[in-house]
Amino acid sequence: MADDGKTIEWQEMSDTELESHFNPRVACPEAATHLAYFAAESAAARERQDMRRNISYGDHPREVYDIFPGPVGGPMHIFVHGGYWRALSKDDHRFVAGPLVGAGGTVVLINYPLCPDVTLDSLAASVMRGIAHAATHAADYGATTDGVHVSGHSAGAHLSAIAAAHDWTQYGLPADLIRSATLLSGIFDPRATQRLSINAEIGLTDEVAARNNILTEAYAPRDGIDLLLAAGGDEPAAWIAQSTSYAAMHGVTREVILPEGCNHFTLMQEVANARSHLTRTMLSMMGL
Helix, strand or coil, rough: CCCCCCCCHHCCCHHHHHHHHCCCHHHHCCHHHHHHHHHHHHHHHHCCCCEEEECCCCCCCCEHHHCCCCCCEEEEEEEECCEEEECHHHHHHHHHHHHHHHCCCCCEEECCCCCCCCHHHHHHHHHHHHHHHHHCCHHHHEEEECCCEEEEEEEEHHHHHHHHHHHHHHHCCCCEEEEEEEEEEECCCCHHHHHHHCCHHHHHCCHHHHHHHCCHHHHHHCCCCCEEECCCCCCCHHHHHHHHHHHHHCCCCCCCCCCCCCCCCHHHHCCCCCCCHHHHHHCCCCCC
């Protein structure tokens, strides 16, 4: 924070400040405990919920998704996991499906190749293909074919924002395929990541980072998409500003949800809670 209490731009931060604002595992010392919770809850979800595993949408071993089927004719919700484009998987996030399936949705959890095995450009293209594949086969999974809803956490929010701006007609799908997008604690300007220690694992170049900067008019969401942004109320100010800046730039009318006491990881416990304000809002956006 600046001395006047206002959020400073990330370009003005020292490397140490940037690390504390933009590296969630530094900002939240209990990150490993929270990720262990993700894994345990996801293992439990696999045992108690019907699912189809590892449906292939491409040639790469990680180009697969899981389906949690809901009632026939219900909406399809596609979730994109986080991990700063270089870690984690759908298998760590199965716990998010419960409230959405319980309310009547069919849930898709997408996996994708990770950096630095692929570039961020290639990674994003994989996710778009995965969304297109799931949407094309919606009827096969019992879901409505009348558009899909997407959400993503952290790097997954960045990828979901790309989906909200994407041209789906290239896959023979309607231009208005994406009906709603929920962007959970997103990192939208990858240029900030280039100065972090973890960029040694991601490998962002100037060109790739600039090309995938969502805080530009090039990524304006398509008309008619219902957008919701959220971040942990206890997250660093510059990280929260990624969400508020996206909302301001792209004219999001819904207020950014900042649950009090939540950090980057415990925000996902709000998503897993069917009674939380965040999840009830997501469900209402799906017509549930």
